[in-house]
Amino acid sequence: MNNLDKWDWDTGIKQVADLSAWQEQFSYIEEFRASPDGESVAAIVKNEEMEFTVCRQDFGNDEPETWENGYDKVWNLRFGPDGRLSALVSDVGEWTVCTDDEAWENGYDFVWNMTIAPQDGTVAVSTQKELAYCAVNNDVPWQNSFSRLTDMVISPDAKNTAAVVETIPVLEGEIFKFRKGCYSVAVNGTPWKENFMNAWDPVFSANSSSVAATVRTSYKDYYIAVDGKTWNTSFDSAWAPLFSPAGNSVTAPVKKDGKWYLAKDGDLIWNTPYAQLWHHIYSADGKRIAAIVAPEFGKWTISVDNAPWQVTFSEYVSDPVFSPDGTSVACVFKEKGKWGIAVDGKVWKDRFDMAYPPVFSNDGMSVAAKVEMGGFYHYVLNGEILDSRYKSVEPPLFSHDSSKIMIRGLQLNDWKRDVVAINRRRI
Amino acid sequence: MYSHYEFVTGPFAWMAFLIFIFGSIYRFYSLYKLARKKDGAVFEYMDLKFALRSIGHWLTPFGSRSMKLNPSMTVVTFLFHISLFLVPIFVFGHVVLWKENFDISWFTLPNIVADIMTLIVICSCAFFLWRRIKLPEVRYLTTVGDYVILLIVAAPFITGFWAYHQFPGFAAITIIHIISGEIMLIAIPFTKLFHMFTFPFTRGYIGSEFGGIRMAKDW
């Protein structure tokens, strides 16, 4: 959820902040972040007492506003989808989360992996206190803690958290104990009954009721486990599983006899052997699946419903994304040291020093991406590079009706928000 | 009924050549197929330039540090391999046979040269034998098969030398000479003698790896 509709979509530029004023005011400024609606910009700064704090400037305010509280350390500053600003802060060795200058009640010896639910901006973190580890969701810690916790994730409804935990403490050198299985997945603090040699990449189902993860029970046997129960078949290896957005079936890339396939609930559904297959994604209705694949060693592309694109790239393919209606797929690729964007197997002509994940408009007619060229950032829209260049820029945003694009970026010393009408035409 | 001589120079010779040729082709083909299936990446890294660069260095006497550290082995190996190749193909007695049977002929080695080269092969084999027995690191690796191969290689040259010089019993020895030569041909595809064919590939591969990816010399 974001309030896309409620934002100001009138075309034109809004000057959000003149950063030269910031430069004068602060001796220390970290990277700037822009709010989703583009009307605010913020950064970690040092205040007059030389404490770390956060400064924010909203459109219409001439002055930047600094949080009242200063800290020994602030990091990981981020805007939530609702425009609230969160960061991890520490004071006299105690760490916690601070949202819009308001710290959580509970403090910890360390907090990290700040995860913001895309739905409502709920913040969850992994925490450690006196070497006990647990996840904390919106200032509410798990009932149980563990000797080790990794891979924390938050559910789509933002009400649950899951993480890989050490259920039986393993000391260094205890290799035989390790082999018996000392790890599992805990959901809201309750571990699955089953222990595994390892567990990785837990993921929630669309309705937030189930969790799947990749596990191995021995060096040779990799499974996908759903709510603790493994698939019937083991594989030589497996990458991260995903739930279908429709229903509760689970798919994952799996390795068999040296080749990769896509499996669903334990059975191969893509029977073509790939040299590599990972990062599969579903279309919104769950009917189509796309994945990054290497049909042969050293040749990379996107496969949609097991039909790989004709075009292949020699170095890297990443960030596949479906159009909202599920008919198109776009991705980033790298070839001969340069980056580019491809949509439905067609390659945009320009190459960049860096390309960021492509974004579809709601109607699927337009694709835009942030790219870097010669030290500046641009947007590329449907294959055409937009003129204006930025020192720093946020990812593109399309208006709900797909007729406009919002650019949030830094030009000279000005943070701007620019809404531009676009031609609806895909190249 | 064939005479012994007719048999070994007739059907048996045909068979030996056919086995040698088709056996080698088969070995190659099966290795290629296996490589395609299991080591696909190998082809990605093969690079003609670097393969030849490496092979070139290793076909040059003392072209590698390894050869410099083992001068006697280097000298013997080079002389041995050159002689081993040239003598059977260019010795007068063999070329005559080709002329008689197929009416084709080519350059021949002067007899004295062929004779010396034959001795080189024989002495080299003796040297290799000595290495196998005397040097602990070689002895440790040596198998019965290695002696057999040494024998297979030495035999045609010893018997050839014998026959050529008409030492006592040379008539029978000539037959043995022919058979031993044929055995050697037959053995090539199925024994370590096949290394003559795999050399360009193993060397070429490591040369490609070192040259193209590791950007280092391999000699």
Add this chain to the structure above:
Amino acid sequence: MTESNTVTPVKEIDDKGILKGVEQLTPEKIESTILQVLKDETGAKLKVYVDTCVHCAMCSEGCHFFLSMDRDPKYSPAAKVKQTLWEIIKKKGKVSPEFIKNAAVVAFTQCNLCKRCAMYCPFGIDIAYVISVMRRICHKLGVVPLYIQDTAHSHSVSMNQMWVKDDEWIDTLMWQEEEAQEDIENLRIPLDKEGADIFYSVIGPEPKFRAQLIYQAAVIMNAAGENWTMPSMPGWDNSDMCMYIGDYEMMERLKKEHFECAANLRAKRIVMGECGHAFRSVYDMGNRALGWRMPPVEVVHAIEYYNELFENKKIKIKHKFDRPVTLHDPCNIVRGRGLHEMSRNVVRATCETFIEMTPNREHNYCCSAGGGVINCGPPFKNARVASGKEKAQQLLAAKAKGAEVVIAPCHNCHGGLEDIIHSFGVDMELKFLGDIIYEILDLPEKEE
């Protein structure tokens, strides 16, 4: 010299990973595991290597084990294959647990996978590859030295070699950042900075034992004015013991994590600390196992990076390091990436007197710690150090010419050389290139 006297058993070993692992073997398990590996995972390469080898022992001269152990034939490269894969192939996997025990000791502790022998074998047979196949078999049989097995387990749980927990990592970076602010005001170790030119990655032992190296790197990066970052999340560790034990599935997972960590942060290239085996993992083994012909994000070893700094005059030094130095060439970045001339450039740019060891460059001797051997830990330490005799003599020769300091731009080499220096009474000081650069770096005066 008969065909199957084959294996002289190793002296009794005291390693629970191997001993207990062997106890749990049955002939059936051995056979089926071996056949699976041979059939599914190896092909023409192994076959050609094994069939082509003419048992000439020319490779012996290539191996520092052989040279250091007074030319004991057991330690010649081909002899290690004889004690492992030849026998296994000949017997079609029908070998005894006792055989596996010996094979494991040979494969894990008597070969540094240094690939030097490939430069001495006329055929360029890659013994290191064959030994890796043996390690793979041992891994699948669960017969792996305890210490290195434990690090591989650590990798699988924490994505780093040293069981460093996610929070400990970040905490260490923040602590080093604070320390380095003593040198340079407002110095940052920027965490998770998107779009940086440099993603700096290190090996697990750095935050655990050698945190000052992170501090030094931060000072150098800052002095050079780099746009750089370090990740706060797993993927920061470029090391890889899974590669060395033959747990290739885990190696793949680790390298995926590492490369994607950099790629997701949109870093232009990965600069890594002075480590050799990690370089092998990201530049040779890991990327290939995942299907990448070359690393998907350019990987720049510290040596290459330092060389660039001096070539582009990005940093200034106060004066050259004034004690005479010699330079050790780490296998994985010399035979693995040809960085020997660059390391010499850096040494010349930073040190007044440079004394070569011989043989050098591609022909250097391994420190005897590489290939995961040092990671097999105390049970094998004495044997490992003994096989560094050849290296010790090289060092002593350089010392006789006046060298006081050994520069070894690799963590593993540091471990190995340290032990060699102590055990053989070499008495030289050991440094990273980064240590030297940090020491002579001309920093702007800090305002108090």
